[in-house]
Amino acid sequence: MTKRQYAYLILAVLFVIFVLQNMQLDYVSFLFWDFSMPRLLLILSTLLIGIVIGALVPFRKLLPGKNK
Numbered sequence: 001m002t003k004r005q006y007a008y009l010i011l012a013v014l015f016v017i018f019v020l021q022n023m024q025l026d027y028v029s030f031l032f033w034d035f036s037m038p039r040l041l042l043i044l045s046t047l048l049i050g051i052v053i054g055a056l057v058p059f060r061k062l063l064p065g066k067n068k
Contacts, residue, residue, distance in 0.1 A: 026039050
């Protein structure tokens, strides 16, 4: 196995450990909604929202006529 394959294997094992340790249910209240979801989904959805916002903010600065 190459070093890259070892790195992928280690990352996969760490991800499985992360998943198994974050399976508890968390209760979320957002505006008028109350629901429960696994902590892993809450963490991943927060990460996804951050990635989308981070990708859109610099994009708006590149649009002509939108710079102030």
